[in-house]
Amino acid sequence: MIIRLFGPMAAALGVDRLESGPLSDTEGVLAWIAERHPTLADLCRRSRVAVGDAFADGPLPPHTAEVAVIPPVSGG
């Protein structure tokens, strides 16, 4: 699965995407990142996950190939 990163999260790691094995839910996505990048654990706790053009919460649709992690936003 491709995990797209944005804003402070991408800047912290110096990459805009990570590649994981299959993950079944949004909590698993955030936990996967936090486990491998402990400096992002706090940011992960305050982040959401999106699939396509919508936020997701809970189980991911079967065969989801790409998700986006959405840290706290600051537009407007």
Add this chain to the structure above:
Amino acid sequence: MDHLAFHPGPLPPDLVGCAGLRHPSYGAIASFVGVVRNHHHGRTVTALHYQAHPELGIGVLRRLADQLRADHDSGLVATIVHATGDLVPGDAAIAIHLRAAHRRAALAACDQAIEAIKRDLPVWKRETYADGTTVWMEGS
């Protein structure tokens, strides 16, 4: 028809203004224009960079426009454009123009829209200060 978009660079005058949106079907146009400040918590801001997730962002704006129609005026039409990329103080970063039949619906919808955008629109702001340091901001 709604106009929901991201725009590379500062918003041009035709997106900041609403003159082109006047139509006799709409008795009110409520607008909000966000402008890049030159200060933040006592520090001098010299530049700003916005990054967005456009696919999710347009989805968020589309659902927001539908919610505004459900809550305020079924005939409401939304123009919401957010800048991306590099901006400097004084540049327009976001323009919201909501057309409705009556003023109360337009004003209430505009307030609801900016609050929703501050909470949900996937845009991230990185400020650059006079001393050259940069900070990614979190929403307020």
